[in-house]
Amino acid sequence: MTETTYSLDNIRLRLNKLDDELLSLLSERRKMSLEVAKSKVQTAKPVRDAAREQQLLVKLINAGKDKYQLDAEYITKLFHTIIEDSVLLQQAYLQNLANPETCRKPLARVAFLGDKGSYSHLASQEYFSRKNTDLIKLNCQHFREIIKTVESGHADYGVLPIENTSSGSINEVYDQLQHTTLYIVGELTLPIEHCLVATSETKLEEVTTLYSHPQPYQQCSEFLSHLPKINLVSCSSTVDAMNKVKALDKRDTAAIGNATTAKLYGLQPIKGNIANQTENHTRFIIVARKPVEVSSQIPAKTTLIMSTSQQAGSLVSTLLVLQKFSINMTKLESRPIMGNPWEEMFYVDLEAHLNDENMQQALAELTKLTTHIKVLGCYPSENVKPTQVKIN
Ligand SMILES: O=C(O)C(=O)C[C@]1(C(=O)O)C=C[C@@H](O)C=C1
Incomplete structure (x- = not known):
């Protein structure tokens, strides 16, 4: 045969x-x-x-x-x-x-954290490629700089990470939203695949110094707890960390970052999948000087910022308003109010169109129950929940 x-x-x-x-x-x-x-x-x-x-x-x-x-x-x-x-x-x-005005713009100036290949850069590329818009990249060193660059008109949009499935809310970004005149006009969720990256000769056992932005460091805390001798050097972004590791060119030094970006900066992944959760995702928000119109045919989210009086049950009474108008809340975050010790500002994400009748009625009731309330934005929900099917 x-x-x-x-x-x-x-x-x-x-x-x-x-x-x-x-x-x-x-x-x-x-x-x-x-x-x-x-x-x-x-x-x-x-x-x-x-x-x-x-x-x-x-x-x-x-x-x-x-x-x-x-x-x-x-x-x-x-x-x-x-x-x-x-x-x-x-x-x-x-x-x-x-939004015919923005649609006519095939180029947008976008401010984000870090350099080429940072997670914020990857998020910006993905978000604007969906809109068929090319980017003029404006690299920033910190979140306040992103906000300022957009507020001053030097950028059209800012891209900010707001929460991560492993490390939770990014407080620094929430605090920036307290005082900004900008609006949230979009969102994007990006899978984050952290690796330990170093020069090609480095072995995992040799690493004693780790360069990282604090966020990835927190997101990989379980893996890092098995490397007790490691010293952390805090960096302004994942790309900053990689640049430093490349420049030092030492066998005991590594950074946390994405494998593709590491190659861009002449480094190699020496250990993959080091995040605490395999499903490690970061949600980014897109901010701009003008709010967007959201088509009534697509699912929308509305984000509010509000403070309540210091009386028992005052937060509960605001949540009951949402229940009364059947508005689903996807996130509630509290942050201290600067200069007012023990007072809190609440950030609320709602599955609702701002122009919907029930949302308008809820907003009117919430205005009476709160000491301060502001709509941070109404934007298309880009979180497409997969339809579940029963398989026999
Ligand atoms: O058939 C439709 O109505 C579509 O919008 C197309 C489509 C698809 O791609 O197949 C997409 C979204 C809908 O939820 C259902 C199906």
Whole structure:
């Protein structure tokens, strides 16, 4: 019996061709998503249609099982990504129609923390590429500088990390929002994949000095607790940390950062996946001098900042208003008010359009119950929650 010979070169050529066909089909699907968006402009239907997504996923899972021997989990994961892309594309189209002024700008000056390759830079690139906008990058050394650069008109937008799934809220950013005249106009969640990075010769056991921004350091605290002898040197950003490690070129020195960025700065990952949680994500907010209009066809978030009187139950009474108007709160954060010891400012993220009737009524009631209240912004929710399907 003759054995089949498998030529790797030949298989790779066939794979290349097939992958190219997949790309072409994905591009075709994107064009259709845009046609759907145009049809939804005419019919005023919401972008998201959970029933249609259910139907689609069930049909695909069954076809995968019966016709193609593809398992349900694989198909679900793949199509959650495809549908997320379709939703975000449609949202971007509708947002451009709702904001013709900004839509006409193919270039935006964007202020963010750190240099090329910092997580804030990656977030800025992803956010603005979805909007088909090229960036003029304005690197900043700290959060206050980002806010000031936008407030003064030197930048159109600022990108700020606001919370992380491992280390929680970024207090410094919340404190900056207390006094700014800027509005939140968008959000983006970025997966953060921390590695220990160093020069190519460095071994993990040799590392005694770690350069890091405090945030990644906190997010990797469990891994770092197993390296008790390590000394931390605090840096202004992950890129700053990598630059310093590269310049020192010492075998006992490492930084925390992203593997792709490390290569950009001549370093290598020596240990991957070092964050406390495998699902390590950071949510960024985008700030600008003018608020945005949010299309009523897409899910929106509204962020409020408020302070209540120092009486028992005063915070509870504000939360009851949200319950009364069926408004879902996705985050509540409290921060001290500078100069007023023991007084707190509350930041509230709501799943609501500012212009909705129930939101307006809730706002009117909240205004009576609070000593200070301000809308920090109403913006498209870019967190596309995957539709769950029951697989038998
Ligand atoms: O069919 C629609 O209504 C679409 O918007 C398209 C689509 C998809 O990409 O398949 C995207 C979002 C909806 O939630 C459902 C399906």
